[in-house]
Amino acid sequence: MSVKLTIMKQMEQVAQEHGRILAPLNDELELANCGLDSLGFAVLVARLEDALGVDPFTAAEDAFFPVTLGEFVKVYEHGGR
């Protein structure tokens, strides 16, 4: 499964568990408007670490937070750089 597909599946899973409705997912979607709140994102990042073996945010030297879903996926595709 591609990194992008894994992320999207996990987002759906977390949204469902948290009783949230996800916006239609595309690269331009702003994360702030995707339907997950900060707790949902914290859970998502923890789940993705289990699924993909990396937490690029905690591993990063400098804090970098993506704005769009496309940027979020890229961070994972580049393994934390």
Place this chain on the structure above:
Amino acid sequence: MAGVEAPSLRAYVANAPAARFIWDRAAAARFTDLDRGTSLNRQTSLGGRLADLAGRSVLLATASQLTTALALIELDGCARRLVILPPDIEADHLGAVIAVAGIDAIVTDDGSQQHAAFELPVRVSCASPMVPLEERAPVAFRTEWLLLTSGTTGTPKMVVHDLAGLTAAMTHRSAADGAAIWGTFYDIRRYGGLQIFLRTVVGGASLVLSSAGEPVADHLARLARHGVTHLLGTPTHWRRALMIPAIRKIAPRYVRLSGEIADQAILDALRAVFPQAAIVHAYASTEAGVAFAVNDGLAGFPAAFAETIRDGVEMKIVDGSLRIRSPGMASRYVGTGQTLADADGFVDTGDIVERRGDRYYFAGRKGGIINIGGLKVHPEEIEAVINRHPQVRMSLVRPKQSPITGSIAVADVVLKSQVEGLNSGQIELRDDILKLCREALPRHKVPAAIRFVPSLAVAATGKLARRQG
């Protein structure tokens, strides 16, 4: 505190009605046997050096619990001060303990180099089997018993007890006490285990101890062979014992838990294995002493306990934290300016309780809180829910750094039967546990991730090893 006419521990040995033993894996110490006319009263484990230890501040640094037990019986009333070194003491802390407690003698059963470096005026070997002793010095001291507290970080703190306080919870002796064969998973060099050792001596019973490095299955087999009737462990000890088939060989009539929160799952599991036994969970701490025992088989404790004075024990709850004033509490810390008790003489245990209906439940430790985006979570509360799942043996909830909320709760879970690899059955099980959590807990307390692990680290205290994160 010299010259006080208080009963010493040895007095309880001399008055025993029947043959009594303390066993470990290697040896059996007979501390009374009237038929043979021998008793610890006429024998010594200290090789005739008892007089050299009189009035001194003695460090008891032993490898074996059995020699610890024998030395304690002899030294109470003889030493001015006794410091019981727990087995897991870090070498770095040894010097501080010796300095702070003013140690001027050491009693040890091993030639380990750990304490050989410290120059002390008196060094005495203790050993089992014992040798005959002609004459015993009279009891001259109300010995101070110094115990190390079980704090997880930093230099250990020491608190001062005496025999009267340590045995304050043992006033209700039953006639059956004398026939009891006690066992303990809990090391007798720690407060919880020490209570059982003292109960054995004071109550006229016998005691089965574990040996260093002994596998739990072997320990259980020995407990069965000696016909253990009363057995103590932490909930973690018991969860581990329940994973070992040899548990079926023992049939204690009294099962006691202390040292950690006893959740409903472990109480029910013990009830299922020992349907005839009294299952009792006790609340005690090194600083506060024994506060109460709960014997209705339910987690938590009746609110009435906190509203009345029972056996001299008083409780109050301040900012959710349980405070205790009791005849069994320590008198002070040694070597720190810290005061043990508040202005009213209550010890703050740091254990957080929550009232639901007519019962209080333990929620966790004051310092163990996980802060999830500003919402506070006690790991123990989540573990109690996970442990309710029929396939879960035990669990540990820990904080994990999160870039978004600061921390998040993740759970390591040990299953009752191991399944290798992450197969579809495990994914289903993980979802099932998460579902249970979602039904029972608010959203932020549901673990973000669940990992199945073969085992969990257990500290030498017999409690789950929690790292502060």
